[in-house]
Amino acid sequence: MVRKANVKSSKPKNTSKSAARPNVPDFSAKDELNAFSEMLLIRRFEEKAGQMYGMGLIGGFCHLYIGQEAVVTGIHMASKKGDSSITSYRDHGHMLAVGIDPNGVMAELTGRASGLSKGKGGSMHMFSTDKRFYGGNGIVGAQVSLGTGLAFAYKYRGEDNVSLTYFGDGAANQGQVYESFNMAKLWDLPVVYIIENNKYAMGTSIERSSSTTDLSQRGVSFGIPGEQVDGMDVRYVRDAASRAIEHARSGKGPYILEMLTYRYRGHSMSDPAKYRSKEEVQSMRSERDPIEQVKSRILAENHATEDDLKKIEKQVRAIVSEAADFATEAPEPDVSELWTDITA
Amino acid sequence: MPIEILMPALSPTMEEGTLAKWLVKEGENVAPGDVICEIETDKATMEVEAVDEGSIGKILIADGTENVAVNTVIAILLEEGESATAIGTSAVDASIAQVKPIASENIAAEVSQTAQPVAASAVAPPFTPQADPDLPEGVEMVEMSVRQALNEAMAEEMRLDENVFLMGEEVAQYQGAYKISQGLLDEFGERRVVDTPITEHGFTGIAIGAAFAGLKPIVEFMTFNFAMQAIDQIINSAAKQLYMSGGQVHAPVVFRGANGAASRVGAQHSQDFTPWYANVPGLTVIAPYSAADAKGLLKAAIKSNNPVVFLENELLYGQVFEVPKMDDFVLPIGKAKIVRPGSDVTLISYSIGMKYATEAAEKLVGEGVDVELIDLRTIRPLDVETLVNSVKKTGRCVIVEEGWPQCSVGGDISARLMELAFDYLDAPVTRVSGKDVPMPYAANLEKLALPNVDEVVAALKAVTYRT
Numbered sequence: 131m132v133r134k135a136n137v138k139s140s141k142p143k144n145t146s147k148s149a150a151r152p153n154v155p156d157f158s159a160k161d162e163l164n165a166f167s168e169m170l171l172i173r174r175f176e177e178k179a180g181q182m183y184g185m186g187l188i189g190g191f192c193h194l195y196i197g198q199e200a201v202v203t204g205i206h207m208a209s210k211k212g213d214s215s216i217t218s219y220r221d222h223g224h225m226l227a228v229g230i231d232p233n234g235v236m237a238e239l240t241g242r243a244s245g246l247s248k249g250k251g252g253s254m255h256m257f258s259t260d261k262r263f264y265g266g267n268g269i270v271g272a273q274v275s276l277g278t279g280l281a282f283a284y285k286y287r288g289e290d291n292v293s294l295t296y297f298g299d300g301a302a303n304q305g306q307v308y309e310s311f312n313m314a315k316l317w318d319l320p321v322v323y324i325i326e327n328n329k330y331a332m333g334t335s336i337e338r339s340s341s342t343t344d345l346s347q348r349g350v351s352f353g354i355p356g357e358q359v360d361g362m363d364v365r366y367v368r369d370a371a372s373r374a375i376e377h378a379r380s381g382k383g384p385y386i387l388e389m390l391t392y393r394y395r396g397h398s399m400s401d402p403a404k405y406r407s408k409e410e411v412q413s414m415r416s417e418r419d420p421i422e423q424v425k426s427r428i429l430a431e432n433h434a435t436e437d438d439l440k441k442i443e444k445q446v447r448a449i450v451s452e453a454a455d456f457a458t459e460a461p462e463p464d465v466s467e468l469w470t471d472i473t474a
Numbered sequence: 475m476p477i478e479i480l481m482p483a484l485s486p487t488m489e490e491g492t493l494a495k496w497l498v499k500e501g502e503n504v505a506p507g508d509v510i511c512e513i514e515t516d517k518a519t520m521e522v523e524a525v526d527e528g529s530i531g532k533i534l535i536a537d538g539t540e541n542v543a544v545n546t547v548i549a550i551l552l553e554e555g556e557s558a559t560a561i562g563t564s565a566v567d568a569s570i571a572q573v574k575p576i577a578s579e580n581i582a583a584e585v586s587q588t589a590q591p592v593a594a595s596a597v598a599p600p601f602t603p604q605a606d607p608d609l610p611e612g613v614e615m616v617e618m619s620v621r622q623a624l625n626e627a628m629a630e631e632m633r634l635d636e637n638v639f640l641m642g643e644e645v646a647q648y649q650g651a652y653k654i655s656q657g658l659l660d661e662f663g664e665r666r667v668v669d670t671p672i673t674e675h676g677f678t679g680i681a682i683g684a685a686f687a688g689l690k691p692i693v694e695f696m697t698f699n700f701a702m703q704a705i706d707q708i709i710n711s712a713a714k715q716l717y718m719s720g721g722q723v724h725a726p727v728v729f730r731g732a733n734g735a736a737s738r739v740g741a742q743h744s745q746d747f748t749p750w751y752a753n754v755p756g757l758t759v760i761a762p763y764s765a766a767d768a769k770g771l772l773k774a775a776i777k778s779n780n781p782v783v784f785l786e787n788e789l790l791y792g793q794v795f796e797v798p799k800m801d802d803f804v805l806p807i808g809k810a811k812i813v814r815p816g817s818d819v820t821l822i823s824y825s826i827g828m829k830y831a832t833e834a835a836e837k838l839v840g841e842g843v844d845v846e847l848i849d850l851r852t853i854r855p856l857d858v859e860t861l862v863n864s865v866k867k868t869g870r871c872v873i874v875e876e877g878w879p880q881c882s883v884g885g886d887i888s889a890r891l892m893e894l895a896f897d898y899l900d901a902p903v904t905r906v907s908g909k910d911v912p913m914p915y916a917a918n919l920e921k922l923a924l925p926n927v928d929e930v931v932a933a934l935k936a937v938t939y940r941t
Contacts, residue, residue, distance in 0.1 A: 279683020
């Protein structure tokens, strides 16, 4: 007899008419406004980063999070202080969501002394022990084992923290992900795996890379429950995250959340994104945009006026423009930094 | 104030491109994210998006213009309430001058530096190892196998620090594939002695993640051959972590297990990984020979706040040496040991290579050659000072290792001696290593593939011009 693992698959319909969807999670006026400003900060920050990359102020690889803002925002709203996050190289949004100073992030992007890693990490390698953010990891899939290890430490010490471990649909095919799933369930570690399925692993669509495309089911053979979530709607993200985090925190072990999301820009700055149609991108932008969804609800429900939102926009712009100025004016690291922090 | 839209760089290497097509007209309103034009490089066509809200005041570079340099102002964006007359050409010129990318300044600085001697900042700060601690007077020396020494080191450190735990295949219930962890499960329980599935890549990453959060894992690889599955995590996640995080996140993991050839186990289970790990900044690499060094250095490795690769040797596990009986016997990492002082020739080795070196030294000493025998013990950081001082004294050097000759520990030491003691050398620095072949299974071939005492003796005689 085949025993069915405790796996839930609540497949969201691909509809933009969220009002017509059943079981819409509770989301207060305050939640909507918080989500709006958080997501807007990430959006504007990333646009500015893209612009600064174009100006040659940011070097190397630069992967923008534009389009996926609802994922980290909703997850963060469901977490508590002490929970850690770890992700891949598409990490700027995750850092802003956990409250890391935008100045420090932007100055790291420009490789300056006041950057989060003193200018020695760059876009893909940033950390904050203060905010329990463990990167910023450049090797696809490596953060999944590392995030599972953070959870191991919480359980070892008897702490009630949860490790929020993010990875993409591309990483979901890496071998170490499944090694980690196995041990996480074997030892019931407090980890929530958040698969940000933006449909493309660099330029390869999920259909062209994955034998099964419902990534929420990837934990079935390990007995790890999973859900597919509308990752463009912050309400559904927070709702599912609350369930998953509670599951992990209460000692029941890992949980998988597959976030169906979309990145508007290319994989990195140098990607013209010719592997998908303009219409596909345009329809996501005009019908599913996570920020526009929140904005239209706020206005429809009279949570705030158009003028109130303009004020928020202005504040966000001021933060971003200050970060850009800070990151442009900060000095490069002292040459002596070449030889520091190699060993303790 | 009008906003200048600049020709963007779309990759780290782009310097110029063609402005293929404008998708907006002067006077048109745009919002952030709207595509305003397409630019082409030799690699791709890219869309340029508006970053700010406003109306297109003026298009300065026409459709189809080729070789537009990165950071040229291509259009002016007017914010709400501004008119096109606000655009002054002087403002545009000024902006071109201002947004010069810092990268070009850096290149200029580098070029000017290359004309001069190497900048002080480009030279590694010197490494000065600590000397071994003096043993207390009258300390009792006890006979102990390397296996027992390693076992005691782990047990002692686990008693001292609750954050230290052991994980690996068969370390707990089975008591260790090579019995290094014998008895630890009984004393410390399954929370701190963790049997893992056969899944090196995964559990190595888990150990490193646990170290990020403040634990001090000891990862036992049944043998280092299997650590190849996990080498990405050891190098990319552990070794580089402190540097990439600007000193914030430590990865204090000890990766330990049997390294090098065992006996008749063939190519996939017989190789010395020392040079692989010793190549990587951020790692500490230790490869002890004696039981005392195994104990004192493993304790140091566990206490260290750095990732340490601790390379043992299966054939040495049962070898017995004298170990001082002390509560907390710790040796300094990075200090080579002069096992036998001498004045005629320096003989350097590490791990099981010391076995061949010791026998060869005894033989030569019997023939009246005063050999100085040095055990490296730590490969990274390397105690260059001790090696150079020795060669300055003897003028001759032979290096013995079991691993392959190319890009080897011996090759590296040889280069350093030429750089730092060239004028003192009376003979070419000579290496004795494993042969440059995958390890064969057949007994006779395996014997040939490994270094042996006769080869070391021959090398010592050659550099001292004896026959």
